[in-house]
Amino acid sequence: MWPLKWKKREENYRQARAGFFEAVKLLDRRSFLGVAGRAATIATAKAIVPPHSFQLVDVLGVGLREKPAFRFAYIADTHLYERTLNERFVAAAMRAVNDINALKPPPDFVLVGGDLAQFGQPKELELGKQILSELKAPLKMVAGEHDWYLDLGEKWQELFGPPNYSFHHKGVHFIGLMSVNEKDFWTDRKMTPLERMKTVAQLDSPIQSRFEVGEAGREWLRQALAKVPNDTPIVLMTHAPLYKYYRPWNFWTEDADLVQEILFPYRSVTVLHAHTHQVLTHRVKNIHFHGMLATSWPWPYAPEGLPKLTVKMDRVDPFDQLDGLGSGTVDVYGSGYVNKHYSLWRRDPITVAKAYLESWGKEAIPRSPEFPSY
């Protein structure tokens, strides 16, 4: 009866292995021995003798041994039309909401990265609010250009409050920052609000201005940080990436250099941004940048300017309308740096660990895909 015995052994092995990886995720120094014990269990289950051939050694990477202080989740770029026009984007947003509600343990809060609506229509924004109200965790909103340029943020602010705000959470200082201001390109062209909205909504539009935090926004940021000690970890939540990636598509912040200068004196700064609809990683000095997945549609990488630390996802499947999309979670550590998880609906999750950015890409390198991304 050896095949049955073999099957049993294989089952034991699988169970032990799953337990091992579950435990590794939450590993700190105290539980190190416990997990090492589990590793030995796996080895025993596999009937590897002696067990020391499968010992947990100290190569797992700094990020994995430390336990995160807390976790929050994100949804971004839902680009909702009214339900009567487009059911698909609504269903996708709801899927993300369900995914996040199913997280165990639940996230401390949910960051919504902007572009909730497609053309900033009151009904689109209201639908967005209704869908997000299903989330069990509290909401933190960031405004995107698709939410803003029909009425210059009137409806959005009525529903979600001021676009710039800050709060303290478990030792980390969080800031929501409006990053999609544009210089007036519409008055001289005598555009209607909808024309202005549609111009900004077109990624490859040569007419619109480029995103900026702007003088007023930078001044607000200076004030918001004035009383924050330099060793307090800071997490910034924006819609546009706070750096210069690709200008023709507005993957760009025109005054990024000035904004970054405000952030340089702090020990650790993490910027989480939406807008680019792709896996995106960047670091400038003390600032770590992470992109977010969209739920509506993915974007290809720009033809140039991609940050070197980004491990590109390979190109999405044109025949699968959910590929390249999803939501995700962020594990925040005591230092303020984060492990960023991309929970893709159609692929294995991708984690960009803080150890990867802390080591400038030398350690904890995310798995890179077999095919090019174009």
Place this chain on the structure above:
Amino acid sequence: MSKRFYKFLILFLLVVFSLLAGFRQQQLPQQLEGLTSLIDSGPFSAVAQEKRELPRHSTAKSERANLVVQLCDGQTSLEIAGVRSGEVLPPTKARHVARQMMDKYAAEQAKQASKWTKRDRMTWEREQQRMIEEGNRLFHDWKALGGTIGVSCDMCHPDAADTHPETYPKFQPQLKDVAALRDMINWCIENPMKGKPLSCGDRKMVALEAYITSQRKGVALDPGKH
């Protein structure tokens, strides 16, 4: 016949020639447009006829204030010694001058290695550009392309990125066949955009292909690449 008559005749001929030249310039696009509106009475027929300045000839001048006669090509000209500018040629002399100019023109033409003229080149470029611009418009307008859920091509493909027309035809397992670029365009129109596929002869399809390929101009052909 009076001198005044010949003066009038030459002027009349010049006007007729220049009108003919202008007509030929405009004729091609008009014919094309007639054709497209026959095939498709959709948004394509709404393409506005561009109003552009026709090229003007600059008349050659004589240093000795002699009469200079110019052919309607705007280049071949002849200075007639002994006849002052503004004077009118007698008929026999005029016929002689005309023959001389046509010989000069024919000699110039014979020197050219190609039968194609600069005007041909301008026509090709203008018509190509017109099609690319129409494709660009359709690429950004879901209604014009028959979409029904507010999704347009540019939403996933800014500047036609990630369309890689240079890799077609290639096998697409989901279509269970080797697909051309237009098969993929139609797939996108039918599925993500929830519209009706275009027929192969549809000028909208040609316009989309013109725009998409123009965005990848110069990229090496690599059919079959995934």
